[in-house]
Amino acid sequence: MKRMYILAMVLIGVSIFLLFNAAEDMSTYATFSEAINNESTVKIAGNLSKDKKMDYNPEKDPNYFSFFIKDSKGMEKKVILFAAKPQDFELSEQIVVTGQMKGEVFYASDLLMKCPSKYKDEEIYIKSEKRS
16 A cells, blocks of 8 residues: 555544544533533533632642532532632633532532623623614
């Protein structure tokens, strides 16, 4: 066989491997009730419960951050993230945590924040101008 054919087969094999690997991460969002019954890693989208206490003390442990979020069904659970508290965490509109439920606590391995748009005030102003 020619080297070009072998190289093409290797590239096709690598491409298929990468496609299957990426497909594992394209999961849908779960709720806390679904995560309780699921032993695998899930993604949960929710809103920060600002009335509950957030625990982050960088002098004691810079890689421990706990907080509460409400999922789309309104269930509220404690989330523990073994990483530093993200900057402007309190300003986030929505939080997506990836991890597993263990008992009544969700242990997050990854966190994604959806922050408010810096153009939000301008959008409100433009909408109010169109009504007049």
